[in-house]
Amino acid sequence: MRILLTIESTCDETAAAIITEDGKVLADCVAGQEELHRIYEGVVPEIAARAHLERIIPVIDRVMVDSGITPDQLSAIAVATQPGLPGSLLVGLSTAKGLSIAWNLPLVAVNHLHAHVYACSLGRSEPIFPCVGFVVSGGHTHLYRCESSQEWIPLGGTIDDAAGEAFDKVAVMLGIPFPGGPRLAKLAESGNPKTFQFPRPLIDDTKRMDFSFSGLKTAVRYRLVSEGKQDFTSLNLEPQYRCDLAASFQQAVVDCLVTKAILALKHTGCERLCLGGGVAANKVFRQQLKNAVDAIDRELVIAKPEYCTDNAVMGALAWEKIRASQSDSLDLDIHPGLVRHR
């Protein structure tokens, strides 16, 4: 049985996992950094890169010890090389290269977004391909047509903020510390989503499977403070007002996400939608997406909660490349930006 070490450091989570060829997870470790970025109300790239470098060897050491696997039992090292923050990606890649030389193992590059979709296949016996892949997280909002594990055709994505990013930024306006998306969703549970009419950008454009959340975020801001103002600290909002605002904002985001996902299913004729990324944990989003997918008689697969947020287990995608006898050379580079196909 071949065994793989996977490394993930695209944003602010340092992660490693040991995975067998038949998909068994022998060890899995994720070190987060939320507390380092909280006071900046967002991930600071330089702080993230420094923290990755401190954590990466202890994280890898942990999965080696937990799995009881010795280096000579490994068959390859997989590492996420795109997309992500350059400084963060470089720590993961340089570490993977060093281990590749030390242990004389092949190196396999993983696309972080493809891996988020692939997370839907973990612990599932039936294949997920072909499908529409949907990644919704703090850094990404993307739709793919996935013919196989090797063929990813971008259908659309956000043209500005990611969905999770919009959640976190609106949460800050309501005085919820970064990353406040999940707590904003909690507030929304007690709110009326019809209280405020927020815009749903691009929702009526049936030719585009793109998203835009920047204008929506601004609309929420103008609801709270007058134009040009940025200070939310002196707002004294009624508890119910906060809940209603959170619910109305959330509904606007969910409407956009669900509408474009259905459009992608109809456009491609795919039978299955595979959802990954941290925002997949949002209950309202999950439920409304499920209802909409059921209504057109397609299948919805959502990654297990522990594999929705950034993790290294989803790097199991590398097995598909290894089985196809593909590996990467030591001059492998990072690709921080998103490759947009228009």
Next chain:
Amino acid sequence: MILGLETSGRSGSASLGFPGGDVISSFTPAGEGSARMLAPAVSELLRQSKVQTSDLRAVAVTIGPGSFTGLRVGVAMAKAMAFGLRIPTIGVDTLEVLAVDFERSLQHSEVSQRVEFWTALDAYRGEFFVAKWLLSLTTIEDSSKPWTSVPGSPICLFPSQILPQKSWYELAANDSSETFVVGSGATKLLANASAYIRNFKTFPNFAPTASSVISLGNRMLSEGKATSPIDLMPVYLRGSAAEEKKLATKTPP
């Protein structure tokens, strides 16, 4: 045998130091990031010299000051290789590496007695990474500092720091003789110096090399100054821009 890595600047290098003192080096191509080409350089060095990774005793690497991203590439490689091979790492100061590079370029006759010099790198935003060194080929007797200088090792007179240009001028104005400044930051550092420093000479064409990382690494290894790969970290000498800004806004005017 030890491996040396240097990635603090625009171009990087890797060297293998053999027990007899021989060193072979490989430079990453100019214009190519060391992130991409450092590992191929290391792999090629090992292959060419028919060295097995199991022959390595330690990995030495520049830990700063220098480009934050560059330092992380080298340190991450060093950590991973040393962790993978269960050997120690040795973190060396970039400005000391530069001092060794300068020393090695001098003919012995040029260092008749003692030479004091600065090494300097541009830290941008009006600041510089600087350190001061003393070279001597003879034993030095000084009642206040009873050290002896071994030929081939610069003695630190002023450890690596980040300084605004003007602060360094005030320091260097006290130099006993002509001020020598070595390193890629030298020209810019001295651009406005005339009001403070009358006699100076710059040596801007020196860049730290992995070969000098080997010299220092060997010395530190013999002095027991190795580090575990988990503990090895860059010495940035400056916080992230976000941290600096946060600190600045908290400081009362």
